[in-house]
Amino acid sequence: MAEIFPNEGLDLIYAGYPKGATGPANTWLGLFTSWTASTVAGSASVIASWAEVSNAGAYVRQTISSASWGTVGTTQSGRGSGAAQVTFATATAVWGTCNGFFVANSATNAAGNVWYGANFDDTTAVAVNTNDVIKVTPSWIYTG
Amino acid sequence: MASPVDSARATSQTTTAGTAHTINVGSPVAGTLLIVLIRFGAAQGAITFTGYTSIANDASDAGAGTTAIYYRWADGAEGVSDALSTGSSAKMAAICWEITGAANPATQAPQVSTVATGTTTANTCNPSAVTPTGGSNDYLFLACGTQDGEVGAFTGAPTNYTNLQAANSSTGGLPATNVQIGGASRQLTAASDDPGAFTHAAAAAGWTAFTVAVHPPGPVVSTKAGFGKESG
Numbered sequence: 001m002a003e004i005f006p007n008e009g010l011d012l013i014y015a016g017y018p019k020g021a022t023g024p025a026n027t028w029l030g031l032f033t034s035w036t037a038s039t040v041a042g043s044a045s046v047i048a049s050w051a052e053v054s055n056a057g058a059y060v061r062q063t064i065s066s067a068s069w070g071t072v073g074t075t076q077s078g079r080g081s082g083a084a085q086v087t088f089a090t091a092t093a094v095w096g097t098c099n100g101f102f103v104a105n106s107a108t109n110a111a112g113n114v115w116y117g118a119n120f121d122d123t124t125a126v127a128v129n130t131n132d133v134i135k136v137t138p139s140w141i142y143t144g
Numbered sequence: 145m146a147s148p149v150d151s152a153r154a155t156s157q158t159t160t161a162g163t164a165h166t167i168n169v170g171s172p173v174a175g176t177l178l179i180v181l182i183r184f185g186a187a188q189g190a191i192t193f194t195g196y197t198s199i200a201n202d203a204s205d206a207g208a209g210t211t212a213i214y215y216r217w218a219d220g221a222e223g224v225s226d227a228l229s230t231g232s233s234a235k236m237a238a239i240c241w242e243i244t245g246a247a248n249p250a251t252q253a254p255q256v257s258t259v260a261t262g263t264t265t266a267n268t269c270n271p272s273a274v275t276p277t278g279g280s281n282d283y284l285f286l287a288c289g290t291q292d293g294e295v296g297a298f299t300g301a302p303t304n305y306t307n308l309q310a311a312n313s314s315t316g317g318l319p320a321t322n323v324q325i326g327g328a329s330r331q332l333t334a335a336s337d338d339p340g341a342f343t344h345a346a347a348a349a350g351w352t353a354f355t356v357a358v359h360p361p362g363p364v365v366s367t368k369a370g371f372g373k374e375s376g
Contacts, residue, residue: 003151005374013374080371090363100370131363140372 001100003118012105012115017075027115028061028107029086031098035073037125047114050102055109055125059128062086063107063140073090075141082139097129099111105115118142147331148177148246148284149359153239158223161233161321162187165227166213166225167193169240177246179254181354182228182238183290183323184209185313189231196226205261206249207292209234209323213354217249217261218242233315237325243284247359252278257355264298266346270325271353273338278322280335284358287339290325293348298326300343305330320348 005013015021034051035041040048053059068083100119106112118127120136128134154168169178186208189199196214203210216222230236240241246254257274269289276283287302294315303309307327313322326342339355 001370003370003372005372007161007374010374027152082371085367101368103372116374118370118372120368120370122368126366126368128366129364133363133365135367137367138371139369139376142374 001038001119001121001123002078003116004043005116006041006045006114007026007043008046008113009115015019023066024105025066027064027103027105029064029136030102030104032100032102032117033096033098037099037100038072038119038123040119045111045114046054046106050114053095053098053100053109057091057095058089059091059095059108061104061107062088064103078141078143080139080141081095085129085135085137088130091130091132093130098126098128101138103138119132146245146360147282148360149244150241150284150307150329151244152229152242155309156238157311157313158236159314159316161235163230163233165228165230165236167228167238167240168225169222170242171224172218172222172242174218176218177249177358178216178218178245179241179243179286180214180238180289181325181327182212182236183325185235185292185321185323187232187236191230193228200256200354202352204257204259205352206263207347207349208320209292211290211352213288213356215249215254235321235323237313237323238312239309239311239325239327241286243358245360246284247361251362252359254359255357260353262351263302264346264349267341267343269344269353270341271339273336274355274357275336276357276359278359280333282333284355284359285330285332285337286327286358288327288356289342289344289351289353290323291347291351292320292323293323294319294343296324296347298324298342298344301328302342304337305339307364313365339374
């Protein structure tokens with residue numbers, strides 16, 4: 001699998017330290033169909049390159065509140081935190097083949113900045129058809 | 145989601161009354177739903193059809209035999225036919241539908257209407273409405289009609305139904321010991337369906353009809369996890 005904090009995601013991190021900005025109250029989880037089940041965008045990527053699922057068939061980004069993120073803990077290679085499982089609405093049309101998810105700063109489809117994006121950790125894409133449901137548990141890791 | 149597909153049909157007949165019957169099922173691949181409609185020409189007694197589950201069994205029309213409907217989730221080992229036995233000798237005719245893209249009956253079995261019966265008037269064999277559980281969905285509906293006699297062939301499907309399939313037990317012996325059956329299918333997104341009447345000639349004594357609803361596969365729930373990583 002692959003994952004990345006693109007430059008605009010790193011900007012968020014650096015705005016917190018050393019610049020002292022307050023973190024966002026909410027972020028939003030989206031699904032992308034670009035790339036593959038084991039590759040993602042590069043550092044300079046912006047939302048347009050992630051080919052988000054179309055804003056139809058009941059697809060909308062799902063809100064992750066800051067409180068949803070768990071306590072930062074030690075991982076095998078640094079520090080990490082996970083959010084509660086997010087359940088997207090039941091698809092009322094074909095969404096296509098989703099290769100992973102991203103966390104963004106906007107609730108609006110195909111808009112905003114991508115803080116980070118990743119494949120699913122089983123590197124298996126999900127073909128979301130009508131009446132299907134997809135649930136995603138996002139997490140992130142800082143490695144020193 | 146899409147409606148299940150009426151992929152193929154196989155017919156069978158027992159032309160000389162007996163207790164051992166062969167039901168042709170085609171050569172279904174694993175994961176195919178088989179629906180078998182049978183009518184017997186006489187009181188057949190206990191039916192043994194191993195591997196199949198009954199969803200309808202009715203002998204209330206004025207004819208002597210029973211109309212029965214069975215289903216099976218194919219495992220690929222069926223071959224081209226399966227054996228059915230009856231407690232008493234009878235002729236029979238059967239239609240086996242091979243249906244792809246259907247729900248596994250272990251999760252959602254096909255559902256059948258209440259029985260409809262009639263007597264000898266042509267073009268009156270009219271299955272009742274079926275309202276499957278689950279509300280509006282992409283169903284495959286099967287209209288099923290049977291009657292006794294040897295001249296009342298099914299020649300036209302109910303309105304909006306296609307793939308008319310007819311079968312019979314031939315014309316040996318007394319007319320009332322023989323049977324005529326017919327079936328047709330319709331893919332429809334709806335909460336229910338009520339087929340109209342088949343086109344057929346008169347029964348010797350009576351007809352019986354059902355509507356079967358075949359469910360599409362249920363929704364797939366995918367549970368995924370992933371992580372972003374910022375490397376130093």
